[in-house]
Amino acid sequence: MTAHPVDVVSTAPNDAAADPYDAAVGLSATARALYDRGWMPGTSGNISIRSGADAVLITASGLGKGRLTSADTVLVRADTGAPVRPGSLRPSAETCIHLAVYRAFPAVGAVVHAHPPYATALASRRSRAGGGPVRFTDLELIKGMGRSYLDSIEIPLFANWREVPRIAAEVGEHFARPATDPAPALLIAHHGATTWGADLAEASDRLECLETLCQLALLIGD
Amino acid sequence: MTAHPVDVVSTAPNDAAADPYDAAVGLSATARALYDRGWMPGTSGNISIRSGADAVLITASGLGKGRLTSADTVLVRADTGAPVRPGSLRPSAETCIHLAVYRAFPAVGAVVHAHPPYATALASRRSRAGGGPVRFTDLELIKGMGRSYLDSIEIPLFANWREVPRIAAEVGEHFARPATDPAPALLIAHHGATTWGADLAEASDRLECLETLCQLALLIGD
Amino acid sequence: MTAHPVDVVSTAPNDAAADPYDAAVGLSATARALYDRGWMPGTSGNISIRSGADAVLITASGLGKGRLTSADTVLVRADTGAPVRPGSLRPSAETCIHLAVYRAFPAVGAVVHAHPPYATALASRRSRAGGGPVRFTDLELIKGMGRSYLDSIEIPLFANWREVPRIAAEVGEHFARPATDPAPALLIAHHGATTWGADLAEASDRLECLETLCQLALLIGD
Amino acid sequence: MTAHPVDVVSTAPNDAAADPYDAAVGLSATARALYDRGWMPGTSGNISIRSGADAVLITASGLGKGRLTSADTVLVRADTGAPVRPGSLRPSAETCIHLAVYRAFPAVGAVVHAHPPYATALASRRSRAGGGPVRFTDLELIKGMGRSYLDSIEIPLFANWREVPRIAAEVGEHFARPATDPAPALLIAHHGATTWGADLAEASDRLECLETLCQLALLIGD
Numbered sequence: 001m002t003a004h005p006v007d008v009v010s011t012a013p014n015d016a017a018a019d020p021y022d023a024a025v026g027l028s029a030t031a032r033a034l035y036d037r038g039w040m041p042g043t044s045g046n047i048s049i050r051s052g053a054d055a056v057l058i059t060a061s062g063l064g065k066g067r068l069t070s071a072d073t074v075l076v077r078a079d080t081g082a083p084v085r086p087g088s089l090r091p092s093a094e095t096c097i098h099l100a101v102y103r104a105f106p107a108v109g110a111v112v113h114a115h116p117p118y119a120t121a122l123a124s125r126r127s128r129a130g131g132g133p134v135r136f137t138d139l140e141l142i143k144g145m146g147r148s149y150l151d152s153i154e155i156p157l158f159a160n161w162r163e164v165p166r167i168a169a170e171v172g173e174h175f176a177r178p179a180t181d182p183a184p185a186l187l188i189a190h191h192g193a194t195t196w197g198a199d200l201a202e203a204s205d206r207l208e209c210l211e212t213l214c215q216l217a218l219l220i221g222d
Numbered sequence: 223m224t225a226h227p228v229d230v231v232s233t234a235p236n237d238a239a240a241d242p243y244d245a246a247v248g249l250s251a252t253a254r255a256l257y258d259r260g261w262m263p264g265t266s267g268n269i270s271i272r273s274g275a276d277a278v279l280i281t282a283s284g285l286g287k288g289r290l291t292s293a294d295t296v297l298v299r300a301d302t303g304a305p306v307r308p309g310s311l312r313p314s315a316e317t318c319i320h321l322a323v324y325r326a327f328p329a330v331g332a333v334v335h336a337h338p339p340y341a342t343a344l345a346s347r348r349s350r351a352g353g354g355p356v357r358f359t360d361l362e363l364i365k366g367m368g369r370s371y372l373d374s375i376e377i378p379l380f381a382n383w384r385e386v387p388r389i390a391a392e393v394g395e396h397f398a399r400p401a402t403d404p405a406p407a408l409l410i411a412h413h414g415a416t417t418w419g420a421d422l423a424e425a426s427d428r429l430e431c432l433e434t435l436c437q438l439a440l441l442i443g444d
Numbered sequence: 445m446t447a448h449p450v451d452v453v454s455t456a457p458n459d460a461a462a463d464p465y466d467a468a469v470g471l472s473a474t475a476r477a478l479y480d481r482g483w484m485p486g487t488s489g490n491i492s493i494r495s496g497a498d499a500v501l502i503t504a505s506g507l508g509k510g511r512l513t514s515a516d517t518v519l520v521r522a523d524t525g526a527p528v529r530p531g532s533l534r535p536s537a538e539t540c541i542h543l544a545v546y547r548a549f550p551a552v553g554a555v556v557h558a559h560p561p562y563a564t565a566l567a568s569r570r571s572r573a574g575g576g577p578v579r580f581t582d583l584e585l586i587k588g589m590g591r592s593y594l595d596s597i598e599i600p601l602f603a604n605w606r607e608v609p610r611i612a613a614e615v616g617e618h619f620a621r622p623a624t625d626p627a628p629a630l631l632i633a634h635h636g637a638t639t640w641g642a643d644l645a646e647a648s649d650r651l652e653c654l655e656t657l658c659q660l661a662l663l664i665g666d
Numbered sequence: 667m668t669a670h671p672v673d674v675v676s677t678a679p680n681d682a683a684a685d686p687y688d689a690a691v692g693l694s695a696t697a698r699a700l701y702d703r704g705w706m707p708g709t710s711g712n713i714s715i716r717s718g719a720d721a722v723l724i725t726a727s728g729l730g731k732g733r734l735t736s737a738d739t740v741l742v743r744a745d746t747g748a749p750v751r752p753g754s755l756r757p758s759a760e761t762c763i764h765l766a767v768y769r770a771f772p773a774v775g776a777v778v779h780a781h782p783p784y785a786t787a788l789a790s791r792r793s794r795a796g797g798g799p800v801r802f803t804d805l806e807l808i809k810g811m812g813r814s815y816l817d818s819i820e821i822p823l824f825a826n827w828r829e830v831p832r833i834a835a836e837v838g839e840h841f842a843r844p845a846t847d848p849a850p851a852l853l854i855a856h857h858g859a860t861t862w863g864a865d866l867a868e869a870s871d872r873l874e875c876l877e878t879l880c881q882l883a884l885l886i887g888d
Contacts, residue, residue: 037260038481041656042588042649064649115585117656121663124583128664139346140382140413141337144264160584191584205264205286212263212339218663219343219440220350259704361790362826362857363781366708427708427730434707434783441787441884442794482703485878486810486871508871559807561878565885568805572886604806635806662885 023049023057024070026200030112031059031068034204039114039211040065045192046092049110049200050102054078058098060089078102096168101196104175108184110200112207115192118214126157127189133157134187136213144209146184146197155183155210160191185210245271245279246292248422252334253281253290256426261336261433262287267414268314271332271422272324276300280320282311300324318390323418326397330406332422334429337414340436348379349411355379356409358435366431368406368419377405377432382413407432467493467501468514470644474556475503475512478648483558483655484509489636490536493554493644494546498522502542504533522546540612545640548619552628554644556651559636562658570601571633577601578631580657588653590628590641599627599654604635629654689715689723690736692866696778697725697734700870705780705877706731711858712758715776715866716768720744724764726755744768762834767862770841774850776866778873781858784880792823793855799823800853802879810875812850812863821849821876826857851876 027047034040034047045065048058059065060072074091075084081095092098098111126134133154136142142153156174161167171186184206185195193210197203249269256262256269267287270280281287282294296313297306303317314320320333348356355376358364364375378396383389393408406428407417415432419425471491478484478491489509492502503509504516518535519528525539536542542555570578577598580586586597600618605611615630628650629639637654641647693713700706700713711731714724725731726738740757741750747761758764764777792800799820802808808819822840827833837852850872851861859876863869 038652038656041585041652044585044588044653064645067645115656117659117663121660124660124664138382138412140410141263141266144266160582188584190582201286201289208260208263209266212260212337215339216343216346219339220346360826360856362854363707363710366710423730423733430704430707431710434704434781437783438787438790441783442790482874482878485807485874488807488810488875508867511867559878561881561885565882568882568886604804632806634804 020051020057020075021070023051024073027057027059027073028068028070030200030204031065034112034114034207035065035068037116039116039207041115045114046094046098047110047112047200048092048095048098050078050108051075055084056095056098056102058091058095061092062090094164096165097171097194100168100172100175101194104172105184105196107198108196108203109198110203111194111196112200112203113192113194114207116207116211116214118218119187119193119211120191122214122217123157123187123189123191123193126187127159131157131159131189134214136217139213139216141209141213141216145206145213146202147181153183155185155187157187157189160188242273242279242297243292245273246295249279249281249295250290250292252422252426253287256334256336256429257286257288257290259338261338261429263337267336268316268320269332269334269422270314270317270320272300272330273297277306278317278320278324280313280317283314284312316386318387319393319416322390322394322397323416325394327406327418329420330418330425331420332425333416333418334422334425335414335416336429338429338433338436340440341409341415341433342413344436344439345379345409345411345413345415348409349381353379353381353411356436356439358439361435361438363431363435363438367428367435368424369403375405377407377409379409379411382410464495464501464519465514467495468517471501471503471517472512472514474644474648475509478556478558478651479508479510479512481560483560483651485559489558490538490542491554491556491644492536492539492542494522494552495519499528500539500542500546502535502539505536506534538608540609541615541638544612544616544619545638547616549628549640551642552640552647553642554647555638555640556644556647557636557638558651560651560655560658562662563631563637563655564635566658566661567601567631567633567635567637570631571603575601575603575633578658580661583657583660585653585657585660589650589657590646591625597627599629599631601631601633604632686717686723686741687736689717690739693723693725693739694734694736696866696870697731700778700780700873701730701732701734703782705782705873707781711780712760712764713776713778713866714758714761714764716744716774717741721750722761722764722768724757724761727758728756760830762831763837763860766834766838766841767860769838771850771862773864774862774869775864776869777860777862778866778869779858779860780873782873782877782880784884785853785859785877786857788880788883789823789853789855789857789859792853793825797823797825797855800880802883805879805882807875807879807882811872811879812868813847819849821851821853823853823855826854 030047043062043064046059048056051057055075056078057073057075060074063072074089076091081099101111133156135152135154137152158170187193195203195206252269265284265286268281270278273279277297278300279295279297282296285294296311298313303321323333355378357374357376359374380392409415417425417428474491487506487508490503492500495501499519500522501517501519504518507516518533520535525543545555577600579596579598581596602614631637639647639650696713709728709730712725714722717723721741722744723739723741726740729738740755742757747765767777799822801818801820803818824836853859861869861872
């Protein structure tokens with residue numbers, strides 16, 4: 001008689017937004033996972049989940065992402081980014097970029113922003129070469145960016161203005177223009193990558209695919 | 223008196239196919255392990271185990287590989303790829319490639335398909351340079367590809383057709399041709415790598431060796 | 445009714461210096477974490493926490509950093525580096541560099557020294573190209589080095605003298621010169637990187653940001 | 667009142683050879699740790715501990731290193747490499763290389779052989795460039811190779827003969843020649859790296875330092 005091997009149940013919630021506590025746990029678990037990959041060094045990076053029609057739950061500013069717990073999140077108003085309740089934690093300094101994405105895409109339920117090295121480096125290289133979107137051609141992982149197979153996908157590239165609201169304004173303007181099937185991602189030169197999806201799992205999955213696409217682009221070369 | 227250090231018992235099953243539940247646990251544990259390495263970003267990749275003479279158990283389509291559990295697998299017919307029992311989960315969209323391998327090699331018990339970065343990049347580089355098999359020479363890890371030491375090994379390279387059955391057909395045609403000691407692996411340009419073996423452990427071990435061979439080829443250069 | 449997903453509480457102390465035992469646990473936990481990243485291969489690297497006005501707790505010399513426990517630390521005098529109490533453990537051979545940093549910056553509570561590969565390689569490349577500080581421009585992660593956004597940051601680069609006290613003396617001389625907002629970090633050519641902060645978490649966060657800045661510089665190229 | 671942070675006790679034995687069971691646990695724990703780093707893909711790599719004057723305990727042949735347990739080791743005679751007791755497990759096919767090292771260095775208590783990618787690639791590059799030892803200059807981690815600081819260290823490079831005993835014979839001949847303070851390591855072109863030390867921890871620490879030295883050499887360039 002042989003014992004069955006142990007079945008490991010994932011702790012990553014698939015529908016973290018269903019409950020405020022679950023949402024906060026999902027944000028902190030995802031932050032720690034991205035930190036463990038090296039994509040949120042120190043206190044960098046920020047993640048959010050849409051909470052009802054008028055609010056967004058986002059990671060707090062200035063805390064080490066490898067040590068984040070569910071208490072380290074702040075509920076902010078979707079229109080202004082101001083905290084819904086006064087408290088000691090400040091929302092991420094990049095909250096306005098998240099809000100620009102939620103306004104542009106009503107079906108989006110979660111936004112992830114991190115500093116994965118290959119995506120950041122590719123964005124900087126493209127910026128130095130004159131800017132414009134980063135285009136991937138032929139690679140199978142394009143499918144992982146939330147669409148059926150296409151011959152290519154373009155990820156918009158934004159400048160890293162010192163004033164974060166200026167980045168958010170450019171993101172908002174970009175996505176206000178009509179577009180066919182825009183990619184669920186953007187790059188900021190010298191800074192990092194942002195992805196989004198219906199829920200936190202989808203947004204995070206897409207960040208992994210984007211980073212691998214960028215790694216492949218750098219490994220394959222021109 | 224000193225306490226003995228703790229002995230850790232591996233949870234990876236060595237003969238997962240002996241029992242349907244074990245097989246499902248083995249598939250999901252292997253998927254999570256390959257996800258943790260970064261070789262199955264997001265929902266990408268798929269793994270299967272032969273189940274008797276007429277069926278194959280394969281990972282379901284569209285689920286995050288880092289969150290996979292034993293429930294996320296589908297039993298399909300080995301001849302058509304259709305689910306044996308109706309259910310809500312769809313089998314992987316690349317089931318037909320797995321079936322082509324099982325048909326070509328009756329002794330194969332498991333097939334692993336993932337997107338390891340060095341193998342994928344090397345396949346794409348070779349494709350751009352005109353295609354043909356990827357050949358490794360002299361490297362000791364050739365032994366890890368399931369054969370005694372040889373001076374070289376050739377891994378066949380396939381095009382990444384938009385229609386997956388066309389890839390599967392080309393894989394089937396390739397292995398239908400008589401060959402001496404064919405490698406237990408194939409590469410798909412711009413896509414990824416597939417390996418197989420008598421059981422899941424052997425198929426997975428070979429994927430690790432193939433990825434390291436590709437990493438070494440890129441590090442050593444021409 | 446659905447169970448809440450598990451909330452994981454971080455074991456990394458945020459204010460490890462508040463208690464001597466906590467400080468020792470913090471040092472060993474941080475050493476193991478940096479070892480797991482590959483930044484403290486074998487017995488290399490050393491970490492310290494300021495302990496009151498006159499002493500510093502530092503990791504012991506010659507012990508494997510992946511096996512470090514809270515017992516593997518030594519309390520030394522801040523003026524001489526000699527152990528406060530006689531014992532079998534010797535303090536790190538690089539204690540004098542830590543002390544030079546504590547003397548230069550009274551607000552610093554912790555110092556981390558490790559051998560992260562990109563920082564070490566970039567320091568060596570800069571040394572071969574004639575030396576002088578390593579300068580980062582535009583990159584968002586400059587913010588992670590403990591300052592508001594600046595267009596650039598300069599990390600001083602020191603030579604790796606065979607006699608460690610000579611390195612410490614040059615570090616002390618460098619920081620004794622008046623400077624506006626010096627970076628909380630230094631590089632030693634062919635050797636590694638040292639960062640500091642108000643507490644262990646801040647010093648360690650900054651090391652992660654510095655290593656990522658160096659990785660980006662190498663990936664982006666000239 | 668604040669709870670003390672959790673102190674994690676390492677499970678890696680520091681003196682695994684003191685007891686046969688501890689030695690077997692140490693071998694398998696080290697194998698799994700090196701597998702987790704990606705340095706023992708599939709079933710590759712082998713580790714041994716000296717067991718008394720006449721025997722060596724070594725990992726068994728052909729088993730996945732990520733799944734190794736204490737039962738997967740074989741006691742062999744130090745003179746012939748034959749198993750001390752008949753059994754179903756075969757000792758590693760590279761046992762003879764381990765024995766050559768033990769014969770050359772009576773104080774050595776453990777030998778580790780793995781396929782770390784940077785060491786393997788550097789060995790192959792050096793072989794292609796005409797062979798001869800791999801020399802490291804100036805790098806601080808030279809200290810981690812078991813010696814006081816030197817301006818340089820030379821790691822002997824061996825050819826990867828198809829017949830393993832021929833490699834072992836060349837290793838034995840090399841170390842039979844008088845040498846001042848030989849490095850506790852060797853490289854085999856297209857194959858991997860071997861290190862040794864007084865105990866398993868020291869041998870393993872040195873492998874980490876050697877791999878980092880090789881990574882730095884490749885990152886720094888010529």
